[in-house]
Amino acid sequence: MTQDWTTAPIGADILRGAAELEDTGRGVLPHRLPAWARAQCADPQLAMVEAQPSGVRLAFRTQATAIELDTLPTKRVYVGAPPRPDGVYDLLVDGVLAGQASVAGGTVLRIDMAAGSITTEPGPAGTVRFAGLPGGAKDIELWLPYNESAELIALRTDAPVQAAAARGRKVWLHHGSSISHGSDAASPTGTWPAVAARLGGVDLVNLGLGGSALLDPFTARTMRDTPADRISLKLGINVVNMDLMRLRAFGPAVHGFLDTIRDGHPATPLLVVSPILCPIHEDTPGPTSFDFAALSAGTVRFRAAGDAADRDSGKLTLAVIRDELARIVAQRAPQDANLHYLDGRELYGEADHAELPLPDDLHPDAAAHRRIGERFASRVFSAAGLFGA
Incomplete structure (x- = not known):
């Protein structure tokens, strides 16, 4: 027929x-x-x-x-x-x-x-x-x-x-790196932001941009102009990956990014999330490079190509970035009651890495995506979470 x-x-x-x-x-x-x-x-x-x-x-x-x-x-x-x-x-x-x-x-x-x-x-x-x-x-x-x-x-x-009719759900606008983009998740609804959105009962707008969470002003202006009820920023890893800036530039760039978003969303709950655990870059700066020896054996892996000694000259590591993001949010919080901070290691930390190691030393696998999404929903979208019910 x-x-x-x-x-x-x-x-x-x-x-x-x-x-x-x-x-x-x-x-x-x-x-x-x-x-x-x-x-x-x-x-x-x-x-x-x-x-x-x-x-x-x-x-x-x-x-x-x-x-x-x-x-x-x-x-x-x-x-x-x-x-x-x-x-x-x-x-x-x-x-x-x-x-x-x-x-x-x-x-x-x-x-x-x-x-x-x-x-x-x-x-x-x-x-x-x-x-x-x-x-x-x-x-x-x-x-x-x-x-x-x-x-x-x-x-x-x-x-x-x-x-489809409007469901009356709050809109969650999120920006981050390849992990937020979904790298190595099982499917589009298995990325950690999609998992968190489903559990949190919100409509997701995902500005996770693989390799491109670089504090670009045009991204901040896009977020400024995008209607949203909840906003989050997962910042840091791509700046290290590309060895893009030093500590002197990073702090003002974060402030400027937040200022631009606040121009369009002056009172919207806004969450800054630092990087999840990534051992190769915890204390070693970027850039990040392909491990060509592993690639020649048919395996995709990454390595930190920087020198830990360069931290003293202002090169960024994940540990340095977490300290700086926490400092910036604490500095701004007295004038911005709706600004929050979450240490990314609460979503994926040392115990998680021992159980679910990053297969390529940089990106979580499908099971880790689910865990990160579940924890984000609990810590952020639950009644007792940072954004509340």
Whole structure:
């Protein structure tokens, strides 16, 4: 029997978690930074990660029992490293995970870390399909992969769709590094911010930007202009990774970032989170580099390429950054009753590392993502937490 399909337009009314949609002529590409912000930085790393739709999902109400989404993904391949798994699309029905799928093929970014080169290899679009869904009206959320971009070409269902009704939930706006972005989580709803948002009963806007939580002014202005009821910043690790600044510059940069956010959110609860435990950089500055010896053996690992002796000249380590962030929040708190601080080691510390070590010495695995999200929800979103009920 031929199935009757309805094609639904993909617009801002059914897309959550994106700053804007780019019309590509073939479909739409979700961006997590607006065009004016992207124009202020030519870094290809930032361009890649802001277009990876971590936390972005289609949300609609329908009686459909089958859903298809045509997408053109852009995937990463690291020369010499094991193949990366395809990104995962999570389908939630009335808030419960009901299916997962991936798109094979797509455009490939071939990254040669040794040569410092990136080549682009065009590829075909594909389709994710979910069938056998329960009948009757239901709320659908289709979470896009956090680790590959997804140009959305067509959404088809076997019954009409309408934008999901507002649920009255508070909006949580979060910014952080690749860990907040989702690196090495099992799926888009398995990233620690997604886990925390579900447990905390809030709607997530995720500005976790892999390798790019660098106190950029345009990111602060984006957050200033984004409606939010709760805001958090997980700062520090990327500044060390890139050996980007010294202690003299770091403190004023944090103050400036907070000042800019406060320009648009003067009284919104605002949480500063320091880095989770990362032994390679606790007392050793950056930069961070690939461990090419491990890479030659087919394993992705990272190493600290700095010298611990350079701390005396102002180079940053995670221990130094935690002390500075705690000092800054304590300094500002008397004039800002809604500013809070959380030591990241409360989310993932020494005992966690002993049980769930960082597989590549930098990023947590899927189980650690769940633990971090659960602890964040408990310490921040619970009735007794930093943000309260």
